[in-house]
Each structure stands twice: as C-alpha cells, then as structure tokens.
Amino acid sequence: MSLLERLKQHEAVEAEEKEAGKSKKDPYWDIKIRLHQKLIEEIEKLPEENKIEATRAEDQEKIRSMINQILERETPAISRMEKVRLAAELYDEVVGLGPITALLRDPQVSEIMVNGADQVYVEKNGRLEKTAIRFRDDEHVLHIIEKIVAPLGRRIDESMPMVDARLPDGSRVNAIIPPVALNGPTITIRKFSQDPFTIEDLIRFGSLSVEMAKFLEACVKARLNIVVSGGTGSGKTTFLNCLSSFIPPDERIITIEDAAELQLRQPHVVSLETRPPNIEGRGAISIRDLVRNSLRMRPNRIIVGEVRGGEALDMLQAMNTGHDGSLTTGHANSPRDMLARLETMVLMAGMDLPVRAIREQIAGAIDLIVQQSRMRDGSRKVTHLTEVLGLEGDTIVTQDIFVYEQEGVDDYGRVKGVHRATGIRPKFSDQLKGAGVVLPENIFSPFMGFGSANPRFGGKNL
The missing domain is CATH 3.30.450.370 (Beta-Lactamase)
Structure with a gap:
C-alpha cells in the first residue's frame, strides 16, 4: 500500500468517527483531520515521477517540509509551540x-x-x-x-x-x-538495539563472568551444540546473538525464525523466515519445513531462533548428523526442564518414538545448556552453564560447570550474587583441545568468583 493510499484510508476512518459523533479527547482532532486532507491534496498534485514514499529518507524530509508549510498556511492562530507539537504528531502518523x-x-x-x-x-x-x-x-x-x-x-x-x-x-x-x-x-x-549488545556489554551488566564468556567462546569455536534456555523476556535472543558473534567469519550460517530478529555480523548468512497461511488457509511455511530445507543448503551451522514444537526432532537429527555447532533457544525454567521440554516437543512431531530413543537423540545432540533468568530487579543473569553428559539407563545425566549464586539484595532492591565455577571440568574438554581452543588452567576453579568483590579485577565489579 502506497503512502497516499494509507493516508486516505486513515482519513476515511477519522471522517467516519467524526460523522458518528465519537467523543474526542484530543482538542485538535478536527484540525488534524483537515491537515491530513491538505497533505493528501499536496501529495496528489505531485507529478508521477516525483511521487514520494514514507520509507525513503529523502522523501521523509519532503513530508516534514510539506507538513510545516501546511501548518503555517492553515493554522495561523495556533501558537508556535502547538504547531511544533502538531507537526511532530502528523509526521509520526505519516512516517512512523x-x-x-x-x-x-x-x-x-x-x-x-x-x-x-x-x-x-x-x-x-x-x-x-x-x-x-x-x-x-x-x-x-x-x-x-x-x-x-x-x-x-x-x-x-x-x-x-x-x-x-x-x-x-x-x-x-x-x-x-x-x-x-x-x-x-x-x-x-x-x-x-540498532547496535546489538556484545558479550562485553553482558559482562559489564553482570549477566555473566569473564570466565564464563571465555568458556562459551571456546564452546562455539569448538562446534558444540548449544541450547539457550529461559523464560519469556529473559534475554534468550540477545544472548543467542552474542553467542553467534563467536562463529568464524568463513562459515556458512542458516538462520531460521518466525520473525527475523537475529542480527548476525558474519558475511555469509542466509536468513529464513516462516510464512503464515493465506486467506484460503494454504501456503503456510513452518519452522519445521525450513529446518528440513536448510539441510539441503550446505550449512556449516544452523541457528533456529526458537524451538517450540515438532521442529525440535528435525533440529536434533541435524545436530546428530554432521551439523555440529548449531544453536537454538527454548522456553524453560531450568536446564532439567529444558530437556523435558525437548522430549515433549519431539513427541509433538507426531512420530511414534519410544521415550528412550528420544532421550538418546537429545543426549547425543545437545552438548551445553545455557540457562538465562530474569531476576526480581529486572536484570538478566546466566544462572547455569550445564553440560549434557549422556544417557545412564533412562535418565539424561547433566552437570553444572558454572552457576550463579544469589546472595540477597542491596539497599536499592538490586539483586546481589556471584557467578562461580563448580570446580568440575567438562567432559568435552578434550574436544575443545582437539579444536585448537586453549583455556586458562584455572578457569574452572571454584574460587574464581565474579561478583561484588572479584579479586581478579581489583575488587571491583565490571
């Protein structure tokens, strides 16, 4: 729909409301309708080759200038301050x-x-x-x-x-x-943000420690499969963006999302987006369709914005069949809950698989779960970095590598706590070394806490 068509549609709605005698909270309602009409007339006068469109920066300046001219001509009795406000509101209505x-x-x-x-x-x-x-x-x-x-x-x-x-x-x-x-x-x-957060920003905010950031960078470079888990608004997508920044620039990345929002900076990225059904109820393209199609696109890595249904099975199969280093997010309150949710989502694929076979798929595909939580003060913290070890009997075994220990709140209601290593060295340490990634020897030391008094940074918070 063109700018002119949108303006006319909006003007028609306003005219109907005025005709119906609806109550108006805005004292300048009638003036705005008249100014809208004048703006439409001005745009219609332009020759076809000079037609303007609200999405182009140069045309936005023309629209602003036209609004100011119309206001000066049509509203001489209104104060300068009110004209500025009216011009801003009209401009936001047309362009924004x-x-x-x-x-x-x-x-x-x-x-x-x-x-x-x-x-x-x-x-x-x-x-x-x-x-x-x-x-x-x-x-x-x-x-x-x-x-x-x-x-x-x-x-x-x-x-x-x-x-x-x-x-x-x-x-x-x-x-x-x-x-x-x-x-x-x-x-x-x-x-x-126009300028996406980096891992350094998250360290500065206290979302994770320097040691955790180094560990995650090593995991991404060593092509481990990672799931970012957390509740609504806990910062999963932001964190996934930060993790993706560790992917080498020479790899081909396929991103799959409901609404494209990942902001990857690598040069070789192909973004895929789902499509809803048309008016006849046909033509829908689901995340599951895109995951299956992505396997034919020679990806080095597949990043799925969020798994919430049967696509979990296709994602796990991709991770288990040579597409190492894949990343995704999911809704869950803890790493253990994330594993249970993955199991449920695989069942949603409609495949009559035994539970043990599903757990074998999960245990074989997922290497690391990053648990993200939104705290009571609104801050976001990485509360667990949990390794998936494998299957023992019918149980998926996990171990925490890093955890966040909350210590209370300060006088301003802000959450206080420390990120600590548990002292356990991950089972995939040899895989990290095999990929040429070398981590400091003391990175898994439980005494290297990160919080209100981190000895490694002069007792200061980052």
Missing part, C-alpha cells in the same frame, strides 16, 4: 507508528505494550511503567497494526486475529485483535 513513535526512538525503552487505546506500558531498566500516551480509539490502534504488517505481506482480521511481525530495525512485534483480545487491539513490541 503514531503515538508510540517517540517510544521506539527512546533507547531506554526495551519493550512497548499497547493494551487497547487507553493503556500504553513500557519496560525501562527491567521494570514496567505506565505512560501518558493514548490512542484516539481502537480504530487508531488497528491502523497502526496494519501499517506494521502490510509491508511484510501479512494480514490481520477476524479470521486471523493474531500476527507476528517485525519492524525495519528488527524489533519483534506481536499483535492480537478482537474478538480474541477483549481489551481491544493489543500490540507488544520487543525492541532491539
């Missing part, structure tokens, strides 16, 4: 995502939650806050959802009231509308 555009620009906001027209929450520094931002009504929220999903070829309506999408900067979007959403159209945006 309406009232939440400012939140998308705010680097401190990590998540935006629109619960209908009258409630907008954000996550800042790990804590939820209610904002003063409001949409005019549910139709306004629906218009913003359409603006997000239309360029991606996705749709949302009563027959398909839920959609996953992404913004141009990679931020993940989930939208759900009535009749499923009882509070009105609901949008959840998980923002991703």
